[in-house]
Amino acid sequence: xxxxVDFLDDGRVRTWESTPDGAAEIVRSYTPRFFLASRSxxxxxDLTRLRAFYEGHPNVVGTETTTRRxxxxxxxxxxxxxxxxxxxxxxxxxRQARQLPGSPVGxxxxxxxxxxxxxxxxxxxxxDPTPATDLTTLxxxxxxxxxxxxxxSELTVDGERVSGPPADVLTAVAAAVDAQDPxxxxxxxxxxxxxxxxMAAAAGMDDFTLSRRPGVDYQQLAGESxxxxxxxxxxxxxxxxxxxxxxxxxxxxxxxxxxxxAGVLDLVSRSWKPxxxxxxxxxxxxxxxxxxxxxxxxGVLVPWNSWRHEFFKPMGTLHDADRGGFIFxxxxxxxxxxxxxxxxxxxxxxxxxxxxxxxxxxxxxxxDREDVPELGYAICDDRGYLVDVLQPLIDARDEIKAAIDRExxxxxxxxxxxxxxxxxxxxxKWILVACFGYQGFSxxxxxxxECHEAINAFAREILLxxxxxxxxxxxxxxxxxxDSVWVTPAPDIDSAARAxxxxxAAEISDAVEVRLEHEAEYEWVAFVPQxxxxxxxLTKYFGKVAGEDEFKIRGVEARQRSTAxxxxxTQRTFLERFAAxxxxxxxLEALRTAxxxxxxxxxxxxxxxxRNRVSKPRAAYSQYTKNVAALERAEDDGLAVQPGQTVEYxxxxxxxxxxxxxxxxxxxxxxxxxxxxxxxxxxxxxSVLAPLGWDRTExxxxxxxxRPTDLTVFGAGQTGKRE
Numbered sequence: 147x148x149x150x151v152d153f154l155d156d157g158r159v160r161t162w163e164s165t166p167d168g169a170a171e172i173v174r175s176y177t178p179r180f181f182l183a184s185r186s187x188x189x190x191x192d193l194t195r196l197r198a199f200y201e202g203h204p205n206v207v208g209t210e211t212t213t214r215r216x217x218x219x220x221x222x223x224x225x226x227x228x229x230x231x232x233x234x235x236x237x238x239x240x241r242q243a244r245q246l247p248g249s250p251v252g253x254x255x256x257x258x259x260x261x262x263x264x265x266x267x268x269x270x271x272x273x274d275p276t277p278a279t280d281l282t283t284l285x286x287x288x289x290x291x292x293x294x295x296x297x298x299s300e301l302t303v304d305g306e307r308v309s310g311p312p313a314d315v316l317t318a319v320a321a322a323v324d325a326q327d328p329x330x331x332x333x334x335x336x337x338x339x340x341x342x343x344x345m346a347a348a349a350g351m352d353d354f355t356l357s358r359r360p361g362v363d364y365q366q367l368a369g370e371s372x373x374x375x376x377x378x379x380x381x382x383x384x385x386x387x388x389x390x391x392x393x394x395x396x397x398x399x400x401x402x403x404x405x406x407x408a409g410v411l412d413l414v415s416r417s418w419k420p421x422x423x424x425x426x427x428x429x430x431x432x433x434x435x436x437x438x439x440x441x442x443x444x445g446v447l448v449p450w451n452s453w454r455h456e457f458f459k460p461m462g463t464l465h466d467a468d469r470g471g472f473i474f475x476x477x478x479x480x481x482x483x484x485x486x487x488x489x490x491x492x493x494x495x496x497x498x499x500x501x502x503x504x505x506x507x508x509x510x511x512x513x514d515r516e517d518v519p520e521l522g523y524a525i526c527d528d529r530g531y532l533v534d535v536l537q538p539l540i541d542a543r544d545e546i547k548a549a550i551d552r553e554x555x556x557x558x559x560x561x562x563x564x565x566x567x568x569x570x571x572x573x574x575k576w577i578l579v580a581c582f583g584y585q586g587f588s589x590x591x592x593x594x595x596e597c598h599e600a601i602n603a604f605a606r607e608i609l610l611x612x613x614x615x616x617x618x619x620x621x622x623x624x625x626x627x628x629d630s631v632w633v634t635p636a637p638d639i640d641s642a643a644r645a646x647x648x649x650x651a652a653e654i655s656d657a658v659e660v661r662l663e664h665e666a667e668y669e670w671v672a673f674v675p676q677x678x679x680x681x682x683x684l685t686k687y688f689g690k691v692a693g694e695d696e697f698k699i700r701g702v703e704a705r706q707r708s709t710a711x712x713x714x715x716t717q718r719t720f721l722e723r724f725a726a727x728x729x730x731x732x733x734l735e736a737l738r739t740a741x742x743x744x745x746x747x748x749x750x751x752x753x754x755x756x757r758n759r760v761s762k763p764r765a766a767y768s769q770y771t772k773n774v775a776a777l778e779r780a781e782d783d784g785l786a787v788q789p790g791q792t793v794e795y796x797x798x799x800x801x802x803x804x805x806x807x808x809x810x811x812x813x814x815x816x817x818x819x820x821x822x823x824x825x826x827x828x829x830x831x832x833s834v835l836a837p838l839g840w841d842r843t844e845x846x847x848x849x850x851x852x853r854p855t856d857l858t859v860f861g862a863g864q865t866g867k868r869e
Contacts, residue, residue: 147163147164147273147274147275147276147277147278148161148162148163148172148273148275148420149162149163149164149275149276149277149281149329149392149420149421150162150264150275150329150390150391150392150420150421150422151263151264151267151268151275151420152359152387152389152390153232153233153234153263154173157175157176157177157231157232157233158173158174158175158176159173159174159176159267160172160173160174160359160389161174161273162329162358162390162391163277163278164277164278164279164280164281164329165278165279166279168327169327169329169358169390171358171390176233176267176271177207177208177229177230177231178229178230178232178233178236178266178267178270179227179228179229179230179258179270180227180228180230180236180239180240180256180257180258180259181214181225181226181227181228181256181257181258181447182196182225182226182228182240182243182254182255182256182257183214183216183223183224183225183226183254183255183257183447184216184223184252184253184254184255185253185254185255186253187216187220187221187223189252189253190252191251191252191253191254192251192252193211193224193225193226195246195251196226196243196246196251196254197209197211197226199242199246200226200228200239203239203242205230205231205232205235205238205239206228206229206230206231206239207229207230207231208229209226209227209228209229210226210227210229211224211225211226211227212224212225212227213225214257214445214446214447215444215445215446215447216255216257216446216447216449217446217447217449218441218444218446218504218505218531218592219505222445225257225447233263233266233267234263236259237259237260240256240259240450243256255449255450255451256450257447257448257449257450258447258448258450259450260450261438261448262419262423262427263423264419264420264422264423265417265418265419265420265423265435268418268419268420269418269438269439269442273418274415274418275414275418275419275420275421276411276414276415277329277411277421281329281330281392281407281411281421282326282327282328282329282330283328283329283330283331283332283407284303284304284322284323284326284328284330284331284332285302285303285304285305285331285332285333285334286301286302286303286319286331286332286333286334286338287301287302287333287334287396288300288301288302288334288335288338289812290785290794290811290812291783291812293335293337293785294783294784294785295784296341296344296345297312297341297344297345297348298312298315298338298341298342298345299311299312299315300315301315301318301319301338303318303319303322304322304326306318312345312348312349313349313351315345316342316345316346316349316351316354319342319354319356320354323356327358328391329391329392330391330392330393330394330407330421331356331388331391331392331393331394332394332396332402333393333394333395333396334396334397335383335395335396335397336383336384336385336386336393336395336397336398337383337384339356339364339386339388339393340364340366340386342354342356343355343356343363343364356388356391357388357389357390357391358388358389358390358391359389359390362389363388364386364387364388364389365386365387365389366384366385366386366387367385367386367387368382368384368385369384370382370383370384370788382398382426382790383395383397383398385398385426387422392420392421392422392425393422393425394421394422394425395425395426398426399425399426400427400428400429400576401413401424401425401427401429401432401573401576402425404572404573404576405569405570405572405573405576406565406566406568406569407569408565408566408567408569408570409569409570409571409572409573410424410425410569410573412569412570412573412574413432413573413574413577416436416538416539417432417435417436417439418435418439419431419432419435429576429577429579429580430580430584430587430590432577433577433580433581433584434584434590434591434592436535436539436577437531437532437535437591437592438591440531440534440535441531441592444531446531448591449591452588452589452590452591452593457508457596463521463522468599469602469603469606470602471602471605471606471609471627471628471629472605472606472608472609472610472626472627472628473626473627473628473684474609474613474623474625474626474627474631475625475681475682475684476624476625476632476673476682476683476684476687477624477625477673477682478673478674478675478680478681478682478836478837479672479673479837479838480670480671480672480728480837480838481624481632481634481670481671481672481673482634482669482670483634483635483667483668483669483670484624484632484633484634484667484668484670484671484689485621485632485633485634485647485664485666485667485668486630486631486632486664486665486666486667486668487612487630487631487632487633487647487651487662487663487664487665488629488630488662488663488665489608489609489612489629489630489658489660489661489662489663490544490660490661490662490663491540491543491578492605492608492628492629492660493578493581493582493601493605493629494536494539494540494578494581494582495540495659495660495661496601496604496605496608496660497532497533497536497581497582497597497601498533498536498537498540499659499660500517500525500600500604501525501526501527501529501530501533502525502530502532502597502600502601502604503530503531503532503533503597504530504531504532504585504592504593504594504596504597505530505531505532506525506526506528506529506530507523507525507526507530507594507596507597507600508523508524508525508596509524509525509526509528511526512524512525512526512527518599518600518603518604519603519604519606519607520603520606520607521599521600521603523596523599523600525600531592532581532592532597536578536581539574539577539578540578542574543571543574543575543578546567546570546571546574547571549567550564550567550568550571553567582598582601583598585597585598585601586598586599605628605629608658608660609626609628609629609631611654611657611658612631612654612658612662613626613631615650615653615654615657616631616633616650616654617636619644619645619647619650620635620636620639620643620644620645621633621634621635621636621644621645621647621650622634622635622636622637624671624673625673625682625687627684627685630665632671633647647664648664651663651664666691666692666698667691667692667693668689668690668691668692668698669689669690669691669692669725670689670690670725671687671688671689671690672687672688672689672724672834672837673686673687673837674686674687674688674701674702674833674836674837675836675837683701685700685701686700686701686702686833687699687700687701688700688702688721688834690725697718697721697725699721702717702830702833702834703717703826703829703830703833704717704718704721704830707757708756708757708758709756709826709830710753710754710755710756710823710826711752711753711754711755712740712749712753712754712823713754713823713826713827713830714830715753716736716737716740716827716830717830717831717833717834719736719740720733720736720737720830720831720834720835721834723735723736724834728838730835730838730840730848733831733834733835734831734845734848734849737827737828737831737845737849738849740827741820741824741827741849744818744820744823744824744827745820745824747817747820749818749823751796751809751814751815751816751817751818752811754796754797754818754823755794755795755796755811756772756794756795756796756797757792757793757794758772758773758776758792758793758795759790759791759792760773760777760787760788760789760790760791760792760793761773761789761790762789763789764777764778764781770803770807772795772797772800772807772808773793775795775802775804775805775806775807775808776793776795776808776810777793778804778805779795779805779808779809779810779813780793780810782805783810783813785810793810794810794811794812795808795809795810795811796808796809796811796815796818797818797819797822797823798815798817798818798819799819800819800821800822801819828842828845828846828849829842831845832845
């Protein structure tokens with residue numbers, strides 16, 4: 147079971163397996179393969195001519211005419227298999243299928259082309275890349291200020307700070323590598339790998355290497371790139387490979403950041419994407435890998451480019467289908483004795499219980515049926531492949547959640563086991579969350595928009611059924627969205643006539659075939675209106691969990707990653723005052739105290755750092771925003787901040803339209819703009835007071851009425867202690 151795979155220049159592979167005695171390496175021959183077939187079953191392709199062309203190609207090892215299914219909705223057909231001498235040449239060879247000289251060969255399509263290399267190897271050789279033993283790890287981190295140079299004078303090695311001339315830094319890293327012989331190197335940025343190599347070359351330390359193979363230091367697998375997804379700009383840093391070790395780049399990993407190593411390895415076992423590839427993969431990429439494994443087991447080829455047409459629909463059906471999930475706008479204000487109920491993995495369970503899958507939706511054999519509510523789509527009785535993909539994930543997560551409950555109920559829970567279980571649960575949750583939206587993604591390998599529409603239709607029906615039964619049972623629905631409902635006891639129903647909520651939830655679960663769970667009970671919940679509107683914000687609320695000293699908050703400033711820590715902490719103080727007596731005066735007092743501290747200069751600027759994502763290059767901004775000022779400072783300091791990455795800064799003078807408007811966090815600013823952060827505090831207070839009917843204008847008026855006329859307080863703390 148290799149945990150990482152290296153590809154050699156001659157086409158062979160070197161696999162690395164974890165053993166109790168360390169990593170073992172094995173060199174094997176390897177011949178990757180891709181396929182060619184007609185794009186449509188109604189088209190004909192001249193496979194003989196294609197085969198003759200590829201057999202004469204110097205990078206082709208061999209060809210074979212065989213049978214495969216070019217799609218889930220197609221039967222077995224004759225296809226051409228092409229064996230290649232190196233994994234890096236597959237894409238180039240596939241492109242040549244449409245570039246043959248002379249007469250055309252037909253409408254040819256390529257399959258199994260764009261797999262990532264390590265995943266391809268595991269899939270084609272039936273190799274499970276799950277490590278057989280625990281992996282050893284080493285973490286290397288570099289401060290942001292150090293990334294501006296080609297040489298590090300400071301580095302953190304497994305939490306221990308190392309500083310000094312390059313030789314000292316390199317010696318410390320080499321000693322840690324020799325002592326731990328890590329299987330995994332976790333880097334704060336993957337640029338640590340080439341930078342250390344350059345430092346070693348400049349220092350004449352020829353024996354320095356992070357690799358397990360003498361003489362082979364590292365390889366660059368991909369350059370950096372910027373991309374856009376659903377209107378959001380992202381940045382992918384360069385990727386590197388170190389022979390014999392898996393690299394995890396903390397600046398370019400979703401699953402390792404959102405879960406932990408146990409969560410990543412759980413997905414390795416399900417997707418067969420080895421650790422290094424899975425660490426930098428997106429949710430959709432991992433879900434696709436799991437789907438590809440299912441397709442492979444069924445003898446179905448994977449299209450290079452998605453070309454699924456959307457089935458014909460009457461205008462009325464298009465109108466009905468173009469709707470999202472269930473939404474019941476929240477009633478703005480404070481509600482007592484609120485219960486939150488969630489359908490467990492609603493969309494994945496809809497897929498599995500209703501057999502919603504691209505290969506069976508709107509099948510040709512049941513055209514007379516109307517299985518999907520509102521839309522009238524038929525769903526075949528044959529079990530869809532997507533059910534086989536998702537049901538094991540749903541079952542596994544249920545088992546893991548049960549194990550977490552057993553662990554936490556014990557008198558002495560094992561923290562390491564609990565952390566591993568929570569990581570695995572979170573990893574599966576992200577896959578299940580994405581499976582629905584991926585059906586409507588135009589570039590999804592096996593998605594189909596009709597599945598997306600059907601899932602939404604079933605979800606709306608399920609939530610409406612739940613709402614009706616809850617109200618019939620004596621409960622009032624105060625909010626509902628997608629898979630969750632919030633209810634309070636209906637005021638006009640006697641408690642003796644009100645149905646038990648757990649019993650009612652069980653009955654609804656049986657009726658809709660998806661488990662409705664009691665997520666939480668709140669002493670109260672406050673739903674916040676939209677900014678500059680009286681309508682309720684769908685995902686902006688806060689509430690006091692019953693019997694516990696904690697709040698559940700969504701959408702407000704303390705929950706937003708961009709909010710400065712001081713503002714977030716102050717808003718939590720507002721929530722505590724709100725919970726104590728819901729007296730706006732108490733919240734205004736806390737607001738006034740925080741504002742006074744700002745103007746007194748006693749707030750540590752580190753607690754005023756804001757984090758914002760950059761959406762485009764500096765030159766593309768038409769307004770001089772704080773992000774632009776931060777980008778200018780970063781550029782002057784030699785920091786390359788790309789679209790999709792984040793900038794961290796303190797606002798020092800918001801009135802300026804120059805780089806002096808902000809100071810970058812690593813510059814350790816000593817001052818800040820109190821008026822700017824006062825505005826942020828007022829916004830945070832408005833979010834808490836809005837359910838009580840207050841807006842920022844009223845908050846400002848209340849502050850002005852009680853603002854002290856003696857302004858000496860604002861200068862009293864200039865030399866005082868900062869917190």
